[in-house]
Amino acid sequence: MGERTAPGRVDRRRARTRTALVDAAQRLLAEGRTDVPILEITELADIGVGSFYNHFDSKEELFRVAVEEALEWWGSLMDRLTADIDDPAVAFAQSFRMTGRLHRRHPELSRVLLGQGLELTRSESGLAPRAFQDIRTAVDAGRFEVEDLDLALVMTAAAVLALGSLLHAQPDRDDAQSADLVARSLLRQFGLPADEAARICSLDLPDLDLVDTLVG
Amino acid sequence: MGERTAPGRVDRRRARTRTALVDAAQRLLAEGRTDVPILEITELADIGVGSFYNHFDSKEELFRVAVEEALEWWGSLMDRLTADIDDPAVAFAQSFRMTGRLHRRHPELSRVLLGQGLELTRSESGLAPRAFQDIRTAVDAGRFEVEDLDLALVMTAAAVLALGSLLHAQPDRDDAQSADLVARSLLRQFGLPADEAARICSLDLPDLDLVDTLVG
């Protein structure tokens, strides 16, 4: 009976409510306040408490979804911005360096990321699978020399978190310079010669300003 | 009027209750369950709810103390075990390699550590100040070449956490080998030549079995 209907006003209204909840959850995540009553979440989202249960079974589920969507958004952005880079070592480095700049550019998203900690590496979506893929491709292409892929992934995640943590703790620190320094150190850990690592980490990055206007 | 009395039975009973609470909190921390009713904590500690408030004002305070005491215990152990090492690079590496082995040897304590995440680096006690001191001493002695002490500290903490996270996720992974591999990578990051880093990370470690019988 193929009842394919174009999404109508009802669906859009429903989607708006859901988005309001996820947005509110992301704002709370950014403040590290996940231990709040559902009523506070719905007030922040400016909807009635009752509507909460039309969309999520519990606070935990909402926060899980909120984290997932936030990181998936950034991950897919990194995909698009590195899609036409041939050298997988460069693609990896560009993603890392841009994610380093994320901490200042989108502090709320950065805090969502930091709040995840190393749980990050166990997610099926978001940044981890992409980083893992980048590293594997670079190893297969003979660009990285890494005998332990899992260790490499978790060290990468740790570097992202360490960098973000430091940038928030020290508001005056230069994010670009620190990010590139850490990226260089990671590339060297993955077997690239020092000068090659330095070269890669001083390449131009895509203009994130342009991107924000397209998708953010 | 100088009422110095030897701690009597009352004080010991009081201390026992407090310790029971802190122990219970550490067990809960190890399971990541800090969001439990106070009643559950006191039942786990096998004391009445009322007694809780004789010792702590809130759950949060109890958990803070529980983390602090756990990490301070391990930190002071590392101090003692590296006290008579002359080369600060070696002292740093020994502490790091032993802490890597902590994840298998004391999984509960390890989970307390992992639960802290990079907050770790902002604590006035525990591992961070010791690691910072080690790194600074090594830099001053010309053993490490590190231009950014804060970055070095946070990368060290991240490496500890990454290693622990991986060891828990992969129970079959060789903890000693992984720890030494990461330690070597850190030493190289801090400017030591590859062969020197490898040598340091294959030195004998103090016998932790003996120590456990003395203090644990």
Place this chain on the structure above:
DNA sequence: ATTATCTATAGATCTATAGATAATGC
């Protein structure tokens, strides 16, 4: 006599839902 602990519970807070209202579809 003093101090810590225990039991029992008042009052605060939170979750989840029932039933009413509003928006859209047909």
Place this chain on the structure above:
DNA sequence: ATTATCTATAGATCTATAGATAATGC
């Protein structure tokens, strides 16, 4: 007519304390 949202609230849960009991000191 249908579906989403809203308001109001019953019932569950949790915190923090009052008052009773038990342990120790003198």
